[in-house]
Amino acid sequence: MVRLQQISKRFHIGTPTQVIALQNIDLTINKGQFVVIVGANGSGKSTLLNTLAGNIPADQGKIWIDQDEVGHLPVYKRTRWIARVFQNPLSGTASELSILANFRLASLRRERKKMVLGITDKFREEVAANIQQLGMGLESKLDVPMGSLSGGQRQALTLLMAVMAKPALLLLDEPTAALDPHSARKLMELADRLICEHALTAILVTHNLNEALRYGNRLIQMQSGQIVRDLDMEVKNSLNQAEILAWFDYF
Amino acid sequence: MDFYLAAVIQALCFGPLALGLFLSMKIFRIPDITSDGSYTLGAVITVLCLAKGVPLPLTCLLAMVGGALAGCCTALIHTRLRINPLLAGILVMTALYSVNLTLMGRSNIPLLGGETLFSLIHWFGYSDLNSFTIVGILLVCITIALGYLLSSDFGLAMRATGESESMIRALGVNTDRMKVFGLALANGLIALSGCLMSQFQGFTDINMGIGIVISGLGSVIIGETLISILRLTGMWGSLFLVVAGAVIFQLALAVTLAIGVDANLLKLVTALLVLLIVALPYWTGLRRQADG
Numbered sequence: 001m002v003r004l005q006q007i008s009k010r011f012h013i014g015t016p017t018q019v020i021a022l023q024n025i026d027l028t029i030n031k032g033q034f035v036v037i038v039g040a041n042g043s044g045k046s047t048l049l050n051t052l053a054g055n056i057p058a059d060q061g062k063i064w065i066d067q068d069e070v071g072h073l074p075v076y077k078r079t080r081w082i083a084r085v086f087q088n089p090l091s092g093t094a095s096e097l098s099i100l101a102n103f104r105l106a107s108l109r110r111e112r113k114k115m116v117l118g119i120t121d122k123f124r125e126e127v128a129a130n131i132q133q134l135g136m137g138l139e140s141k142l143d144v145p146m147g148s149l150s151g152g153q154r155q156a157l158t159l160l161m162a163v164m165a166k167p168a169l170l171l172l173d174e175p176t177a178a179l180d181p182h183s184a185r186k187l188m189e190l191a192d193r194l195i196c197e198h199a200l201t202a203i204l205v206t207h208n209l210n211e212a213l214r215y216g217n218r219l220i221q222m223q224s225g226q227i228v229r230d231l232d233m234e235v236k237n238s239l240n241q242a243e244i245l246a247w248f249d250y251f
Numbered sequence: 252m253d254f255y256l257a258a259v260i261q262a263l264c265f266g267p268l269a270l271g272l273f274l275s276m277k278i279f280r281i282p283d284i285t286s287d288g289s290y291t292l293g294a295v296i297t298v299l300c301l302a303k304g305v306p307l308p309l310t311c312l313l314a315m316v317g318g319a320l321a322g323c324c325t326a327l328i329h330t331r332l333r334i335n336p337l338l339a340g341i342l343v344m345t346a347l348y349s350v351n352l353t354l355m356g357r358s359n360i361p362l363l364g365g366e367t368l369f370s371l372i373h374w375f376g377y378s379d380l381n382s383f384t385i386v387g388i389l390l391v392c393i394t395i396a397l398g399y400l401l402s403s404d405f406g407l408a409m410r411a412t413g414e415s416e417s418m419i420r421a422l423g424v425n426t427d428r429m430k431v432f433g434l435a436l437a438n439g440l441i442a443l444s445g446c447l448m449s450q451f452q453g454f455t456d457i458n459m460g461i462g463i464v465i466s467g468l469g470s471v472i473i474g475e476t477l478i479s480i481l482r483l484t485g486m487w488g489s490l491f492l493v494v495a496g497a498v499i500f501q502l503a504l505a506v507t508l509a510i511g512v513d514a515n516l517l518k519l520v521t522a523l524l525v526l527l528i529v530a531l532p533y534w535t536g537l538r539r540q541a542d543g
Contacts, residue, residue, distance in 0.1 A: 053421070079423035092418055094411040098484065101407050105422050113408040113424065115400060143484065 002029040002052075002169055002201060007061035009047055009225075021047040022058070023225040029169075029218075034195050034202045036212045039222035040248060045205050048222070049173050052203070054078045065168050080110050083167035085158050085191075087174040092158035095147030099138065099157065102146055103127045106161035130160060134190070152183030156190060163194045170195065170202040176211065184208075188215060209244050221247055255505055256379050262470075262501035263386045264447040268463065269470035269497040270397055270490060271440035276471060278401070279413040279433045284340040284464050285325045286441045288347030289318040291460035293442025294449035295351045298360045301450075307366055311446055318442020321347060322434035330427040351457055358457040367450040386447065390494060393440070398487035406486070409433055441467070462518055469525040470497035476532065500524070 009022040021044045029035055039045045050056040052063065054075040063071040065081040086092045093102050104119050128139040134156050138149075146154060155175055162170060172191060176184035192215050195202045206212055212219060219236045221229035229247070231239070268290060275283040293314040300310040321343055328339040352358065368389070369382040400406045411419040412429045420426055449455040474496030478489050507520050 074425075075420045076423050076425050079421060084421050086417065086421075091415060092421075094414040094418055096414055097407065097410060101410075104404065105407050105411055105419065108404055108408075109423050111423075113404040115403045115405045117399070117402055118404040118407075119402075145484070 001031050001066060003064040005062045007051060007058045009051060009058050020225050029201060031201055032199045033218055034216040035218045035220060036204045036216035037220045037222060038212050043222040044225040045222045049171055049205055053082055053084055053171055081168040082171060083162035084171040085162050085175045087177050089151040089154040089178055093146045093154050096145050098143045098145055100124060100127055100142040103161060106164055109165040152179050155179060155187055159191055163198060166198060170200050172204040174205055209241050212244060213239060213241060256383060258501045258505035259498055260382050260386060262498040263390050264451050265444055265466060265497045266390045266494045267393060267440040268444035268467040269493050271437040272467040273471045273493045275434055275437040278410055279430060281336045283325060283336060283434060285321055285343045285438055286464045286467060287460040288344035289321040289438040289442045290445040290463045291351050292317045292321055292347055293445030294455040294459060295354050297446040297449045298362055298455040301362060301365050314442045314446035315439040319435040319439035322438030323431055326431040326434040330430055359454060361454040369450060394490045394494060398490050401486040465521055465525055469500045469528055472528050473499050
């Protein structure tokens with residue numbers, strides 16, 4: 001379970017350009033929930049995600065994941081609970097390292113990176129078996145540098161890397177924004193399948209209303225740093241695209 | 252022949268420098284020029300320790316620790332105070348000049364008698380061959396150890412730190428601490444180079460580090476070119492090629508001296524040589540584009 005209590009964040013405090021990014025956010029996400037967050041640019045959804053991940057410290061408020069209060073921890077300590085897929089495919093993987101090396105690092109998300117050779121034949125087989133489910137033929141290219149792959153392939157691998165250590169919370173930060181429609185759909189189907197299979201708690205931030213409708217079992221709309229709509233599975237399923245579009249329509 | 256063998260031995264003394272710069276510039280992508288100072292610091296510690304009768308292995312270790320501390324300073328200035336790493340390196344390098352001068356008390360100290368690395372073995376009748384063997388063995392050991400480190404889980408995290416900080420932080424690595432460790436290791440190696448060089452040439456001079464970063468960089472770039480030609484991905488092979496780069500670089504300098512270039516112009520020749528090496532891939536790339 002993930003719980004946010006009275007989370008607030010302002011930028012440029014005390015200057016004319018002061019921005020209230022998050023305003024007393026209270027949010028509880030139960031185990032196994034797949035929450036989709038939509039909102040216009042500047043509505044605070046990215047700040048919310050970054051506050052959860054630890055990239056942006058909140059001005060006030062507390063964040064619990066299961067029994068632990070994590071709000072004061074830096075990014076690299078929250079990785080015990082949180083895995084993240086970035087908007088930019090380049091941010092989630094190291095280009096010059098091989099696919100195998102990237103997976104090795106991901107497998108050590110919660111552990112110390114020790115001075116031992118961790119890439120054994122056994123590990124190689126595990127990764128190959130894991131990658132096979134993508135159906136991209138990448139399992140035979142484990143020693144290829146990540147940089148030689150396409151954005152869609154890298155994003156799919158990042159997703160697998162994020163899921164392999166069974167995180168308590170999976171953050172998907174507009175993961176398809178840089179992909180073509182076909183790759184985007186493939187990636188989201190994979191994400192949906194993996195989240196269901198492993199019963200993961202996940203948050204998806206997206207601008208794509210189709211995705212917002214199709215995936216997840218809870219829909220949240222943010223506006224001016226506040227949660228203005230919070231719909232459960234049943235209500236969400238009864239929505240159509242025109243209705244969500246109307247949320248953004250101020251004419 | 253003697254002349255070229257001496258150049259190769261000198262190149263092997265520069266080996267740890269090339270490996271250190273490979274670490275900071277290529278693995279961590281930090282343009283670290285603390286090296287000019289840490290190289291001299293290694294040589295200063297060596298000459299002082301050997302004069303005091305400190306055992307040779309401990310002397311080498313102390314030289315490396317000195318360099319590592321200098322690297323730590325640069326990395327801490329960069330990570331804690333958020334200062335550009337280039338500037339941080341210049342600051343530490345400048346400060347080290349005074350530190351080195353104070354430690355030495357004068358600008359040049361010769362290494363008088365006593366045991367050095369190069370007097371350890373007498374397997375061959377010819378002293379240069381002994382020197383070559385011992386420094387060669389040392390370098391093979393260092394390269395293998397460093398290759399192991401960079402291939403380990405910890406090493407993967409180091410390499411990822413230079414490439415994609417956001418990624419490796421999201422995988423639970425404290426990148427600031429990693430940079431401190433990386434620059435400490437790099438400058439420890441560079442100081443070891445100073446330690447070897449002062450033993451090889453038999454003295455330590457306050458100015459011996461000036462422009463040394465260029466020699467190291469030239470070696471690294473030659474090594475990089477060899478790595479990309481041979482399409483190597485393994486770390487051990489890459490590190491050996493970086494050392495090979497140092498040898499090629501020193502041989503190229505030796506050749507220019509042998510054909511009668513004034514020794515006073517050595518730094519100019521060095522700079523031009525590095526410029527040539529850096530520009531070469533660009534030129535050949537242009538020609539390839541023109542052909543295609």
